[in-house]
Amino acid sequence: MTTTKEFDDTALVCIQDYENRAKEVLPPPVFNWYMDYADEGQTMKDCKNAFKRYRLRPRVLRDVSNRQFSTTVLGHPVSFPICISPTAGQRFADIEGDKTTARAAETLNTIMIVSSSAFFTFEDISLAAPNAMLWFQIHLFKDQKVTRFYVKQAERAGFKAVVVTIDSPVLGNKRSMKRGFVAPREEYRLVNLYDPNNPEVRSAIANGDIALWDYWWEQMVNSETWEGIHWLRNITKLPIVVKGVLTGDSAREAVQAGVDAILVSAHGGRQLDGVPATIDALPEVVKAVKDSGVEVYMDGGVRQGTDVFKALALGARAVFLGRPIIWGLANDGENGVKKVLEIVRDEFSVTMALAGCSKLDDIKASMVIHESQYLSKL
Numbered sequence: 278m279t280t281t282k283e284f285d286d287t288a289l290v291c292i293q294d295y296e297n298r299a300k301e302v303l304p305p306p307v308f309n310w311y312m313d314y315a316d317e318g319q320t321m322k323d324c325k326n327a328f329k330r331y332r333l334r335p336r337v338l339r340d341v342s343n344r345q346f347s348t349t350v351l352g353h354p355v356s357f358p359i360c361i362s363p364t365a366g367q368r369f370a371d372i373e374g375d376k377t378t379a380r381a382a383e384t385l386n387t388i389m390i391v392s393s394s395a396f397f398t399f400e401d402i403s404l405a406a407p408n409a410m411l412w413f414q415i416h417l418f419k420d421q422k423v424t425r426f427y428v429k430q431a432e433r434a435g436f437k438a439v440v441v442t443i444d445s446p447v448l449g450n451k452r453s454m455k456r457g458f459v460a461p462r463e464e465y466r467l468v469n470l471y472d473p474n475n476p477e478v479r480s481a482i483a484n485g486d487i488a489l490w491d492y493w494w495e496q497m498v499n500s501e502t503w504e505g506i507h508w509l510r511n512i513t514k515l516p517i518v519v520k521g522v523l524t525g526d527s528a529r530e531a532v533q534a535g536v537d538a539i540l541v542s543a544h545g546g547r548q549l550d551g552v553p554a555t556i557d558a559l560p561e562v563v564k565a566v567k568d569s570g571v572e573v574y575m576d577g578g579v580r581q582g583t584d585v586f587k588a589l590a591l592g593a594r595a596v597f598l599g600r601p602i603i604w605g606l607a608n609d610g611e612n613g614v615k616k617v618l619e620i621v622r623d624e625f626s627v628t629m630a631l632a633g634c635s636k637l638d639d640i641k642a643s644m645v646i647h648e649s650q651y652l653s654k655l
């Protein structure tokens with residue numbers, strides 16, 4: 278048999294390959310910081326493993342020659358239901374960090390959530406990718422002036438939604454931080470905090486970037502409640518997404534607080550260890566908000582097309598990727614991020630075909646069941 282193509286066992290064909298290569302190319306402290314998790318990492322590992330506990334129930338002999346997976350997320354058209362979660366420190370993987378990721382999101386027409394810890398201003402990021410669909414992530418900072426400043430900057434820069442991370446009143450127990458992970462000082466520029474009218478921020482800047490980082494951390498230790506979401510509702514017309522909901526009770530509170538969407542997230546296992554895998558938490562949240570009009574998304578452990586299929590079948594409108602985007606950045610910048618998204622998209626397309634689905638509406642809850650239902654029949 279003759280082949281025209283050499284077999285290349287170093288080719289990067291799946292997200293695990295990208296992760297393995299990122300481990301080789303990144304300095305160990307940086308890779309470990311990206312990989313890091315709270316405590317023993319039970320939730321971080323479980324988010325990924327839990328997908329494997331669900332089984333697919335394909336339909337066969339359906340015409341799947343023409344598959345369609347473009348959709349809308351909060352009304353924004355996207356080419357596929359796979360978007361980008363906010364991650365801090367993208368600049369450690371690629372010098373242009375968030376700008377590079379935004380360009381990839383723009384080319385592939387998907388949504389990127391920019392972290393409140395981005396090292397570029399919202400304006401710079403949107404200028405780098407003027408047609409990208411950008412959302413921004415914030416916390417309900419202790420000082421409302423800080424939150425308001427973030428929101429107003431992002432509004433001016435044309436961002437289309439505000440994502441409030443609600444699982445981080447304090448930072449989780451991350452061991453790399455305790456081991457003294459320190460990024461190069463030059464990278465510590467949390468530029469979106471630079472409000473010249475805020476005297477505390479001014480003095481933080483005057484004291485140098487490390488002081489600014491400390492200031493940001495201090496802002497995280499807050500006593501905010503759902504009242505903060507009501508307050509936010511009054512200061513911006515942008516849609517509000519809450520990120521970090523894991524229970525039906527919190528989902529109902531979010532609906533009452535007037536949010537537009539919920540991102541089911543365990544923060545990649547970096548906050549409270551021991552919470553359920555997000556794919557396990559998803560159905561409870563979907564059920565709790567049924568008929569409210571609030572969209573539900575999920576992130577955590579999504580690494581392949583079958584994961585996307587399972588999440589959509591269990592009620593997510595879209596999934597978001599955290600670490601895989603960083604692995605793409607670290608390997609090959611914009612091209613790497615695009616490849617990562619394309620790999621998951623193409624695997625999802627094949628999964629749809631093999632499961633007998635030619636459009637997203639064909640993906641039904643009955644096509645995914647938990648393995649325990651098979652085991653209990655033995």
Ligand SMILES: Cc1cc2nc3c(=O)[nH]c(=O)nc-3n(C[C@H](O)[C@H](O)[C@H](O)COP(=O)(O)O)c2cc1C
Pocket residue numbers: 310311312324362363364365366392393394414442520542543544545546547576577578579597598599600601
């Ligand atoms: C290095 C790193 C930095 C992160 N920074 C933020 C952040 O600034 N804001 C936030 O809301 N979530 C942050 N997250 C959590 C992600 O948005 C997301 O919830 C999580 O990474 C999804 O899990 P996955 O990495 O398994 O895809 C971060 C995650 C990682 C790995």
